[in-house]
Amino acid sequence: MLTAQGRMITDMRVLELGDHLLLDVPSELAGAIRAHLERFVFSEDVQVDDVTASRVAIGVYGPRAIDVLQSAPVEGGAPERPFDSTRVHLAGRDAVLVRGDDPGVAGFDVLVAAAAAGPVRSALAAAGAIAATDEDAEVVRVESGRPRFGVDMDTETIPLEAGLEERAISRAKGCYVGQEVIVRVQDRGHGRVARRLTGLTFDASAPVPSPGAVIAAGGKDVGRVTSAAWSPSLARPIALGYLHREFVEPGTHVEVGGVEGVVAALPMVK
Numbered sequence: 001m002l003t004a005q006g007r008m009i010t011d012m013r014v015l016e017l018g019d020h021l022l023l024d025v026p027s028e029l030a031g032a033i034r035a036h037l038e039r040f041v042f043s044e045d046v047q048v049d050d051v052t053a054s055r056v057a058i059g060v061y062g063p064r065a066i067d068v069l070q071s072a073p074v075e076g077g078a079p080e081r082p083f084d085s086t087r088v089h090l091a092g093r094d095a096v097l098v099r100g101d102d103p104g105v106a107g108f109d110v111l112v113a114a115a116a117a118g119p120v121r122s123a124l125a126a127a128g129a130i131a132a133t134d135e136d137a138e139v140v141r142v143e144s145g146r147p148r149f150g151v152d153m154d155t156e157t158i159p160l161e162a163g164l165e166e167r168a169i170s171r172a173k174g175c176y177v178g179q180e181v182i183v184r185v186q187d188r189g190h191g192r193v194a195r196r197l198t199g200l201t202f203d204a205s206a207p208v209p210s211p212g213a214v215i216a217a218g219g220k221d222v223g224r225v226t227s228a229a230w231s232p233s234l235a236r237p238i239a240l241g242y243l244h245r246e247f248v249e250p251g252t253h254v255e256v257g258g259v260e261g262v263v264a265a266l267p268m269v270k
Helices: 027-038 065-071 114-126 134-144 179-188
Strands: 013-016 021-024 055-061 085-090 093-100 107-113 195-202 214-217 220-231 236-244 253-256 259-264
Touching: 013 093, 055 065, 055 114, 065 107, 093 114, 107 114, 134 220, 134 236, 195 220, 195 253, 220 253, 236 259
Parallel strands: none
Antiparallel strands: 013 021, 055 107, 085 093, 093 107, 195 236, 195 259, 214 220, 214 253, 220 236, 253 259
């Protein structure tokens, strides 16, 4: 969702559920997004509700995600394409099953009424699901190079800077707010933006950099770190950050806090 200047208001998923649309947005923005949408309702028979308090999303991700769901069991078909959804029953409760890959690995989100969250989590655990910590999920997200709104993207971000072209930008869609800026950059500018989100890797003995740390090259400030973590898969610190377009080539050497780093292609871990 964009401003007229092509800057982001939020990153989101829009689920078409037959009798309503469900917008999956960062919970802290739900009230503001509701107010924003209501400004565009004139004569249509449309009601915009904030259902944050009444619904819960439970992620089931990893190579055995579908096996766990089938053992839970889920009654109803599982969606196959990212962002597709189906209505199902799980642990005797109504649910919406959404195919996703937001953490950087394939899986599903189970959307249920808040009151049903406990029984559904118990059924998934009984079927073999293992609870992941927030730290675990963050490591996988950074390894996979998946930007998060409010962390790696904000209201000054143009989606093309964050590498969202394939996932979130349609070339066939009709007019939308901010389209003129996006099309101008894609067509006239050949997709060139002033900065790009890239990966960074560091020597195993280096400290994990802090978000906001300056990225330098040749004695010049060329970017900022947005997220960082210790990667078990690579056995070294890694980070996401925005770099000036002249420094985004994988293999480019940079410095963060006096520590040498190397620009890496995303995802850093597939």
